[in-house]
Amino acid sequence: MFAKQLFAKFNYIGLNGKRLLSLSTNYGLVYEEYGDPIQVLKKCDISSKTSRPLKAHEVKVSYLASPVNPADINTIQGVYAVKPQLPAVGGNEGVARVVGIGSDVKAVKEGDRVIPSSSSTGTWRTHAILPEKDLIIIDPDIDVLTAAQLTVNPCTAYRMLKDFIPLTKGDTVIQNGANSAVGVYAIQLAKEWQINTINVIRQRPDFAELKHKLVSLGATHVITEEELRQKDVMDSVFKNIPKPRLALNCVGGKNATDCMRHLDSNGAMVTYGGMSKQPVIIPTGALIFKDQKFFGYWMTRWYRDNTGNNERALMLKYLCSLIKTGKLESPKSVAIGLDEYKDAINKTMAGFAGVKYVFVMKP
Ligand SMILES: NC(=O)c1ccc[n+]([C@@H]2O[C@H](COP(=O)([O-])OP(=O)(O)OC[C@H]3O[C@@H](n4cnc5c(N)ncnc54)[C@H](OP(=O)(O)O)[C@@H]3O)[C@@H](O)[C@H]2O)c1
Structure with missing residues (x-):
């Protein structure tokens, strides 16, 4: 029927x-x-x-x-x-x-x-x-x-970098799934705003090639999920840049928790995807001692909540201007x-x- x-x-x-x-x-x-x-x-x-x-x-x-x-x-x-x-x-x-x-x-x-x-x-x-x-x-x-x-991924990256923690030049953002479309836009926007990025991706045979690509787009550091857990690697990352004030999470599970461990006190994690299909687990100390904040973000909800105001047009105009000048690919x-x-x-x-x-x- x-x-x-x-x-x-x-x-x-x-x-x-x-x-x-x-x-x-x-x-x-x-x-x-x-x-x-x-x-x-x-x-x-x-x-x-x-x-x-x-x-x-x-x-x-x-x-x-x-x-x-x-x-x-x-x-x-x-x-x-x-x-x-x-x-x-x-x-x-x-x-x-x-x-x-x-x-x-x-x-x-x-x-x-x-x-x-x-x-x-x-x-x-x-x-x-x-x-x-x-x-x-x-x-x-x-x-x-x-x-x-244009509608989904660059706007998601833009809003997450803008709406949760005030970031200024020299601050750091950590993100997993950094080679995702959202991640790639976040890298480029952060570069434009002179914000450092630590970009976590999965190990793969073409890791060096992908790292090179992400660095060419503006990534400050590109590391594997395994390296994120290695003290010597992370000590070297934090020699030149501060602890992240913002974490963007589209993976969940163990990797999200590993990202949290490097988040600064009073920092925030924004979860916008769950590619590993595993829940986000927050260590108790992150809440009690580090006073970190945990948010979810959904672009669809933002569009619903912002129907009729000018912010959407301004965001699209800004993103299109970066695209036209070759700063956002x-x-x-x-x-x-x-x-x-x-x-x-x-x-x-x-x-x-x-x-x-x-x-x-x-x-
Ligand atoms: N909340 C929102 O408003 C919003 C908006 C846009 C996107 N999203 C979400 O953001 C995520 C990324 O979207 P996209 O369009 O940017 O994706 P995409 O370009 O298709 O990339 C998918 C990403 O997920 C990673 N991934 C896939 N399976 C994984 C796993 N099991 N463990 C760890 N990483 C895994 C991929 O890494 P590999 O290359 O290693 O496979 C890649 O980085 C999705 O969950 C999507 O639904 C949410």
Whole structure:
């Protein structure tokens, strides 16, 4: 019964999908139940949703690119805090071009480059019809792969560095998962603000190469999870820089606790991800004697709490200015077609991907 409903909503492209595809260039990666993304995602014809006449304040967009983030996978698995109504299109952020506007639309015009302002609109698709209020115009000079990743990871790094502990020139931040997209943006923003970073990554065969890359982006120190526990390594790190006032944690488990041990008294740890799937364990002394603070951060909540104020526009303007002047680059990204979604998702889920996969839609 549900398949029927899905067909009515999105028109499934089955094994003979090529024929259907040739009839429609409007398609998306749709799931009708939560579960393993490889099993539940289907490429579907969505033209019944995107080829209707526009209402007065609606805008039709043609997606150019959309990344595969861990949270997108968790959402499809049904283990994320956001549970879109099913059937749903995968993806949470992306960049699009305006290809049609309703009669009363004032905020955008055809040809504008836009990003969606609300999450879970479903961005792994070629086209969508969205309310004009849900679109933000962005600079067309920013390359498509970077623009597609603007809403989530650079903004998360920016807010975590700004909103929890006042940091000044010469301060230090420690972060794990430092080669993640968020981590890479945090390194570059910290460099711009003259803040030292201690960057913890997992041991890997290409460690030296990755360390070199992160240092070239501005990392002060890059160490493995094992080195973080070695006194001589950490003594040498702290010869030239102060103890961190802020820790950014997207891993959890033992590594998060190891990062805490180096945090300065009165410092703060901000947890924004749980890649190890292990809980965050705080030593009692961190709370009683060091008076350290522990926070969680969720970009989606920040957007909800800051709807309608100017801070979002200021943040995006600032980040775009850094991107345009070459001071902020996106993580190494691989452009991939929507057809190749299984490959992109499998590699993202496996860890040690080393790149961000970004769906690039054919115009
Ligand atoms: N709270 C928020 O608002 C918010 C916003 C953005 C992102 N996030 C979260 O932040 C995390 C990173 O997101 P992203 O898009 O930046 O990720 P990403 O670019 O895909 O990178 C994933 C990172 O996780 C590491 N990792 C994967 N499995 C791990 C494990 N078992 N133990 C330790 N590290 C592991 C990877 O290291 P390897 O290279 O060693 O595999 C890599 O550094 C995710 O949990 C995501 O959901 C949260």
